[in-house]
Amino acid sequence: MSATENGSVKMTGAQIVLQALADQGVDHIFGYPGGAVLPIYDELFQQDRLQHVLVRHEQGAVHAAEGYARSTGKVGVVLVTSGPGATNAVTGLTDALMDSIPVVCITGQVPTHLIGNDAFQECDTVGITRPCTKHNYLVKDVDQLAEVLHEAFYVARSGRPGPVVVDIPKDIQFMTGTYKGVSNSQHKSYVPPRQGDPAAIEAAVSAMANAKRPIFYTGGGVINAGPAASESLRELVRMTGYPITSTLMGLGSYPASDKQWLGMLGMHGTFEANNAMHDCDVMVCIGARFDDRITGRLDAFSPGSTKIHVDVDPSSINKNVHVDIPIVGDCAYVIDQMIAAWKAQNPSVDKEAHARWWEQIETWRKRKCLHYRKKSDVIMPQYAIERLFALTRDRDTYITTEVGQHQMWAAQYFHFDEPNRWMTSGGLGTMGYGIPAAVGVQMAHRDSLVVDIAGEARVLMTMQEISTAVQYDLPIKIFILNNEYMGMVRQWQELLHGGRYSHSYSEALPDFVKLAEAYHAVGIRAEKPGELDDAILEMIKTPKPVIFDCRVDKHANCFPMIPSGEAHNNMLMGDDLTEEDIENAISEEGKVMV
């Protein structure tokens, strides 16, 4: 490293990488070494500013970085090698793209002169990752490396966040070039919006003020906009007194303990949230994208309501559902603009209509859609989550999940009062997300309680990351709802395929307690409702990684549910279903859908 006459600094490509990460405020990176990133690993060895976390599979590296990013609001950073290192990262990158999580993934590449030669561990990384990243770069000039890395961080965190890949050939890592620091100049082409159009905001606030049956429908965009946006959302919602529901991704931005909260909406959302969405006359969508898990049958989605949609990404607006008042802008700014406009208009709202609306909502609430039958000899999975919530609610807790029934139960029975506490794979629905994500969360929050609510089948997809947790003394808790089935697959086979459980039974399961011991972690098992609380308390006080094998009812299904091809106001309820109901739940038409 040497300073030149004009003050710019000369260093190798590998040193540029570390300097750029340091200047971007990066503390932790998740990675796995290999031939094409050895120069960067050599630099890592010679410093102690950045902590590198060695994962056990590159998919885990990206999920860990996602967990880190989602729980801190910072950009997660990944370092992997060329070829299989990059292809293994693809699932994680796609997951981050679908859920709009800021990640910078540095991949090694074969030396420049070998690119295109089918060299050992070569793959077309930028080609493969082009559709699963927000943007990607192949750096062929060491003098541009610093600038590209800074731009990668800017793109990853700006506007609608997402994953960015920087592919660096090995010869560039060795070459000497000029380091440039972070520039404050505006990007030449990518400048996402911040403030919303004031006229649109005025129109939206007027529509809200004149509403008789209003509802807020919020999503992950509010959480991505930072904790201040969640604070503003609370102010806006309380100021109006209107009911609020949220997507899976948005849980925690509004406190679940509040009386205006209706619970999650969508396929496994609450009866009250979905019915309120169906019957509302003004819908205020903030930072959500009218995903198919949310809307149900599109032609019957909230007929007759005036729809307001706030999104930083204009391509999310009018994609699935036609909206009446689109507002392109960052939630962090637009919600404050809405508050200001509401205060300025100081509207006299129709209090009588709102009272009737809340009355109606109360009748839906009284349906108690999350009620389930408890059993004295078997742990019901819903009960396990309820107890886990009750016994951890006063602690500093972060939750990650895998994907499936347990994920939906976690969303229904674990309640979040703060943003950035809930890490789950929403868009892509990636099995194996939970353990590595928990590793990333715990790395950022060493003293907090981090629990991965898991299923026994899904957890096996990335089980090796427990080894990472052990290596770095990360006391993550893997809380497995073990029903010996890929539960959501089994549920759909029951609903759609006459109960023919094709390959959804988890045969030859490991003994999870012994498995934990083999990894030098701690294994705990609970089989009866009576022993559950003590076992959970033991898990919480264990200062090491724990695999908790919670044996639950094998046939419990996740309800309520909007069956495929149905509308919001046509939900299947769990407590009074007969076998015949289940057989006829989904129409012939609906069976083709996902």
Added chain:
Amino acid sequence: MGQPGSAYSLEKPEQSLETHTISVLVDNEPGVLARVIGLFSGRGYNIESLTVSETEHEAHLSRITIVTTGTPMVIEQIKNQLDRLVPIHSVTDLTVCGETIERELALVKVAGVGEKRVEALRLAEAFRATAIDASLEHFVFQITGRQSKIEQFVALMQPLGLVEVCRTGVAAIARGAERM
């Protein structure tokens, strides 16, 4: 406005398709065309015609002209999806922003003798196509104009011994003094 497909609704709603010419200003860097084409194939949009070339050497900018068809909602999506690609500077829908000039160039090879050959030459003159290569058995005509004109010319050449056609795709620009 009709809804597009979803995981919940099978029937494809009947909707009118529109053809739009979209002009996109991009950084002239490796992979940028792949990003644009990948967006169209990945999201199932149509490309009727695509023309690309560097237009501002100093600024390293290329202009991509895309002719596409879709429902109004899909056309909106295409523009918004293009606009969020990082190396894209601007997206302009020439079809909605007033009068535009659209031109395409085609090279048309026709082989034949006798009356057919004479007729081909006569039609070429009527269409203001120029013969840029010829032998006693063939012509290569160069023709410029709107797509419809080129299509008409090619159709007329069909019975006169059309061998092959190469077309550039549409280049388009808005009328008037303003920049896009």
